[in-house]
Amino acid sequence: MAESILFLAHVDESGKTLPKAAYEAFSAAVDLAHRLGATLTVGIVGEGVREAANTFSGAGVRILGVAGPDFAHPRYRSDAAALEAICREAAASIVIAPATSRFLRVMAGVAERLKGQIDTHITSFDIVDGMLSAKRWFYRQRLEAVIQRAGRPWFLVMDCGCQDAWSGAQGTAKIEMIEVALPENCRRTVYAGVRTPNIDAQTIRPDAKLLFVAGAGWCKKQPDGQTHLREAESIILQFLEESGASLGGSKSLVDQSGENQAVLGFMTHLNQVGQTGSTPRHPKGLSMCCHGEEPHVVGWRFISERRAVNLDPNCGWARGKADVLYVADAFQVIAKLNSLLAAKAVRTEEWCEASHELNPAGCQQ
């Protein structure tokens, strides 16, 4: 079957470029087009698409665009209308899109309008017996499958962090703009802003190298028979600040806040990692006071290096779920770690000052 590929993207919140996930998925689309001998078209949606389109000028592909104030922010009706128009114009057999929150909530609706079929959370593509196949996880990262579909158009939404981001020479791209006139009822829903949770610090940092996961043990009675919540709060926040880590939590810990129990104030359901939480991608993960039960650890599928600190030598992490388990008191370990991190920061600062005197051009940290 001769295939043609449409790659879809939306302008990011800056309004000037595309999210990183888009360049990653584009690199998969370019590779696939090459291997299938397929044509590749790009479609971009946003308030303005010029600057974003220019970043693809080196790819030598046809670029379609839908632009206007109605497409500045995510909204199902307007996004679906714009993407449907681009898909109809491109008439591709394969549609590839990045798994941004904006696209994940609309792409299936677009597939339905095009009488197509859709699979999301794709981690890679391959060609098997001359046919496109895709890999994805089932049962929350517990089973991995390779799938094919005969139905076309086949919409494939590619997960973030699975490919290196594409980059190419920039220039002035030729864009074919498509007019999408929205009926008035498209404005039944209006954008009312973005809210950051009301917490002491922004603790979810998708680009951090380290994921720090706190478990319910932080709120439990310790060997002295007391809980130490305020101490736990302050040493965890200090660790996050010193290390730049992103904060995850176990379900038991985040559920406590919903039930109005005394709990770490900055922990919300958005931090929850696992079966009913998130599956973040970070190169390293460090768990403290978390048991490492299977429903939690499925959320660690994309964390390559894993270490845990737990008082229990028989906890879940000991059973092949972590690379290293330190059987120790997390309160003591993190306090020491914080002082080492603080000392390291001071040394780095002193070194920078000293090297600045020797070489005012700059300090490499």
Place this chain on the structure above:
Amino acid sequence: MSNGYHIVVCAGIVPDPLQTLEPVMSGSTPALKNEMLLPAVLDPWAAHALYEAANLAAHAEGSKVWLVSAAPKSKLQQVMMNVAQKAAFELVPIDAPANGFADAHSVAEILAQAIHSISGLDRSRLLLFGGWESASRGAGVTMQLIGEQLEITDQFQGVDRFTVLPDGSLEIHERIEGGRHLVSICSGPPTVLGWATGNLPEPRNNPQVGMANMRTIMPALQKTKSTSLTQNVRYLSVMPPRQQRQTRIVKDRSAEEIAAELLEWISQE
């Protein structure tokens, strides 16, 4: 809203997450080994949708909640024994082999048909609730597909908060990147809402609610006819992840030593 909402909650069932899952091929479609014997639970995010629906109905007079579920009948009956005690609803069961490997398009189609045939459902007051992503297929597409099939095109996914404003419009918070929420105002029903965790704890079991629900659940289950699902996906392989780590267990080391080792590890590129 004076005469309340008609809230339809779509919820599948999934194996209890503490169970070990082993794939087996059943014809050309994969299944789970001993699938019918594995204890099952209501799909967690869809369960949150049900709790939110019940809470909303309790605060908007004249509202009604339906729970539409496609699953093997005997498993659904088992799960209902517990779920029926959590919230008041009318069950619309569909006896179908809807596991994680079933095609979302086929599942969406039978769910949309079932919703279509609910008698007395007022589409102008309809709030279509469900889980954002299931714990089985985890694709986040079923609710969108049903919405399109029922021509409901104000849709929201990853919902954590839903508030009815004084003028009857709806304020909706959806999860987006970086632990933030997108806030939208929708003028009113009909809408589709795929829930994430929401804000409500799991309700305690209430045997009285359970008894009242069971009076309609059992006859509905008895009446339901078995439905097959078209499979559009070809599975080339299904495997559990191969890697099992060789855990190094470090005991009897001081907090200083452990912290130093962790610092070195964190600092490595």
